[in-house]
Amino acid sequence: MMAQKLIIDCDPGTDDAIALLMALAPFTQVQVLGITTVAGNVSLDLTTANARRICELAGQTQAGVYAGCPRPLLRPLITAETVHGKTGLDGVTLPYPQMPLQSPHAVPFLIDTLMQSAGDIRIAALAPLTNLAVALIQQPAIAQKISQLVIMGGAITQGNITPSAEFNFYVDPHAAHVVLHAGIPITLVTLDITHQAIATPERLAPIRQQNTAVSQVVIDLLTHYSRHDMAIYGFAGAPLHDPCVIAYLMEPSLFTTQPVAVTVETTSELTLGRSVVDRWQVMGAAPNLNLVETIDVEGFYHLLTRAIASYAS
Numbered sequence: 506m507m508a509q510k511l512i513i514d515c516d517p518g519t520d521d522a523i524a525l526l527m528a529l530a531p532f533t534q535v536q537v538l539g540i541t542t543v544a545g546n547v548s549l550d551l552t553t554a555n556a557r558r559i560c561e562l563a564g565q566t567q568a569g570v571y572a573g574c575p576r577p578l579l580r581p582l583i584t585a586e587t588v589h590g591k592t593g594l595d596g597v598t599l600p601y602p603q604m605p606l607q608s609p610h611a612v613p614f615l616i617d618t619l620m621q622s623a624g625d626i627r628i629a630a631l632a633p634l635t636n637l638a639v640a641l642i643q644q645p646a647i648a649q650k651i652s653q654l655v656i657m658g659g660a661i662t663q664g665n666i667t668p669s670a671e672f673n674f675y676v677d678p679h680a681a682h683v684v685l686h687a688g689i690p691i692t693l694v695t696l697d698i699t700h701q702a703i704a705t706p707e708r709l710a711p712i713r714q715q716n717t718a719v720s721q722v723v724i725d726l727l728t729h730y731s732r733h734d735m736a737i738y739g740f741a742g743a744p745l746h747d748p749c750v751i752a753y754l755m756e757p758s759l760f761t762t763q764p765v766a767v768t769v770e771t772t773s774e775l776t777l778g779r780s781v782v783d784r785w786q787v788m789g790a791a792p793n794l795n796l797v798e799t800i801d802v803e804g805f806y807h808l809l810t811r812a813i814a815s816y817a818s
């Protein structure tokens with residue numbers, strides 16, 4: 506697995522927290538340059554405190570957490586508190602973080618870090634894309650400095666916050682539109698993939714048996730988080746949306762992709778935030794991203810298990 510430089514934009518949120526634990530794990534050989542937070546699952550103050558809590562749990566506070574935008578570009582903030590409860594990390598009690606919040610704001614951090622880089626930085630986007638959209642509007646040149654952007658967002662079939670839209674794209678459809686059309690090398694992981702990565706008891710058993718502080722937090726978070734998805738969708742466990750992005754960056758061979766043209770609905774009330782795939786380019790637009798089409802689910806859980814286990818050693 507190649508060591509890589511990574512910035513993670515997130516809104517912890519249970520699945521973001523597990524994605525962070527994967528990326529920060531000793532096993533993963535990823536140099537996390539910074540973690541930027543945004544409002545989404547819960548408000549910005551909570552997503553930022555939760556990101557710091559997870560860094561402290563992982564024993565990895567050197568990366569730094571940078572707070573970003575407290576609301577979408579144009580729409581009022583809609584959080585997913587109904588899904589994640591009031592704290593965003595319901596099911597566990599983690600102490601209030603001691604690590605300092607880094608300056609500057611997430612947007613200048615993104616711009617300065619990318620513009621000073623050799624163009625070798627990857628970005629994992631696990632939340633509404635407000636921070637990245639504001640950075641692109643302020644400094645469009647960063648688009649040429651991002652070596653790869655892997656986004657959890659969108660839905661080709663069924664949405665999860667409305668029948669047609671996935672939560673991250675629904676919260677800030679205008680930001681999603683800016684990012685998808687900025688000319689960045691993008692790989693898109695939609696609900697059609699993450700709804701296959703269901704944390705069933707059988708798949709979680711090897712993590713449950715690890716019996717470490719980190720593995721226990723993973724189990725407790727997923728036990729609480731799964732109740733909502735099992736009730737709404739009838740799943741046999743929680744879908745691990747954001748960890749699929751980290752898994753793709755760590756082991757892309759677990760997935761297959763197809764270049765396609767994708768845009769985002771930004772006006773219709775009924776389908777706001779819908780990711781629209783033009784597979785046959787009937788709208789004339791050339792492919793603007795690689796759409797993840799398949800996932801090796803058991804291989805994904807094997808990778809997650811190994812990453813979490815590496816905290817024990």
Ligand code: RIB
Pocket residue numbers: 516518519520521545546585631632633657665671672673746747
């Ligand atoms: O729709 C799933 C996405 O929305 C995930 O990133 C989850 O954390 C929420 O942000």
Ligand code: CA
Pocket residue numbers: 515516517518520521545546631632747
């Ligand atoms: Ca998220």
